[in-house]
Amino acid sequence: MTDTATLIAPRSTGAAPPVAPGRTPWKHEAAGFVLGFACLALLPLIFGDTYARHVLIMVFIYAVVASNWDLSLGYGGVFNFGHLALFGIGVYAYSLLTKLAELDPWIALFASGVIATLAAILVTIPILRLKGIYIILVTFGFAQLVMQVIISQSDITGGTQGLVRIPGLYLFDHNMVRDGKFAYFYIALALLVASTLFLRVFVRSRTGASVVALRDNEEYAISRGVSIVRQRMLTLAASAFFTGMAGAFYAAYQRNASVDVFGMSLATIILSMVLLGGTGTIYGAIIASFVLTIFAEWMADFGAWRPMITAVLIIGVMLAYPSGLAGMIKAAWGGVAGRLKRPA
Template identity: 50%
Template sequence: MGALKPATIAKAAFFAALILLPLVSDSSYVRHVSIVAILYAVMVSSWNLTLGYAGVFNFGHMAFFAIGAYAAGILTKVYDFSPWLGLPAGIAAAVIASVVVCIPVLRLKGIYVVLVTFAFSQLCFQIVLNQRDLTGGSFGLVQIPPLSIGDFSFRDHQNLGYYYAALVLLALSTLFCARLMRSDFGRTVVALRDNEAYATSRGVALARVRLMIFMASAIFTGATGALYAQYTRSASPDMFGFAFITLALSMLLLGGIGTIWGPILGAVVFTLVSESMVGLGPGRYLVIAVMIVVILRFFPRGLIAALEAVGRRLARRPDPPPAPSASRDAAGSPVA
């Protein structure tokens, strides 16, 4: 244990606590909030690949989540395929959507990327409203078949199956993001963000790297959307709305952009704080907004920066003075 870093111990303790949580509490409310927080953590972690590491203001990312949800819902409810095909269908649909939205923004920057990607999200929204036979229109898709293994439904035992499915998805996405950004490709992505002109002059293919990071960000986003739709048994056109984008962006800013664990921390803290103030009604969002502004005022990199600052301060804490040796007298001379 002495050789392990405190950060490693904290990460292991975080996942251990999540694994053991169902053994501590079987409350349906706690289980639901935990599942939603974990799924949000996966979603914003994936968004962090393009927004945080690549520096691309992809405001169409929530469309990948919604497309994954609708792909799973349409395949399993409308066409009566196995619910287990919903996850790969959601991934495939989201990745294809990422290619479609990335092509127009390969050479764009700044506000133009925001406008094009958000326009893509609104285009998908209009398609969902117009294709009522497939999507349910403004009412959305309901009664989407849940996952099951034999006679065991993932909704049994207070959605125990969905809880651990979401947790596995979080573990895989965290490992994927960490490995990706520590690879040569990840360093190339960061190099393009920090100095695009220098990186391209050294032979980095901007279009190829941007397309690949868009596709990478859509993989677990599509899977999360599919699992969310199967958990809630619904897919709503509100998923394409600006309110949903604002929610995810708040989690990302709160936790810390451009870090692996910042988005996860932000999603968990935001969800727990929001649910703890549910009695305030819409006023809770005002309180949360003030909280985010205050945190970003002192820690622009979010909560993860605050934790790192605390860790550094603890590491610099001086050791207590040594106790007097039993073999020396009060004056410090050796005892005969």
């Protein structure tokens, strides 16, 4: 707590922000960030078939949603079980804006993120002073309310039948339907890059430090002048924008919208990615998105055994490394680095 308190303390004139012990220097993180995403950009050259690129596109979408959920759940400590509703709002906002209002798809993509952010601010109001199970109940109720509104307004939203033939994105005269999913791959990757960059800048800032301070010791943080109302609203709003854009991109890519995006099945998958990756890391959720999605596809022939095997995998990792895949990788890297430093 001392380190976090130091980070949120008033900055002295001309003094650089102190770096918490154990935190990776930003220059090292930036180098790893660029290298990692550069490697991802080369994947279409390695995997030549369209289906492999489709799986990677879905990985990127899940990674955006999971990493943004990690911001509110892992860093903010807010048990926001309405996070998937923000994704669903993005799906339907894009669908209605492009299909009914005939708005340009790129403008609708950005507008969907804004609408999801406004929805997050709206749901934050009743939970500003709540804790624990009460936040879960309110946010879960919000997700169910949004789903019921969509179902009840079937003349506009398609109800349980959903919407089809939703306008997709475009790149000048490039045919994105017959390019083997190249364009959608790089758009999805760009969305993940922008989302991850935003999240990492946010959590490394003094605002991010104050959010963590509220999570770790609410009373002490408030006594230091941190506003729980402002920071909680800011955290949920920050986690909503790219989640809404991911939903919009999902609708543009799949060309359909369904209330299934509000179901517990998808929520369970995304939450598993957050927990398996390690909460409070951002990168852990992204890594887990790759692991769980590709692992599930690899075991497609196992039928009903697939979710059970996946569950055993998650339990095994969490028992061995409570901090998730991020903790496992950090421990492995520490072991390698320690051996390299040993004198021969």
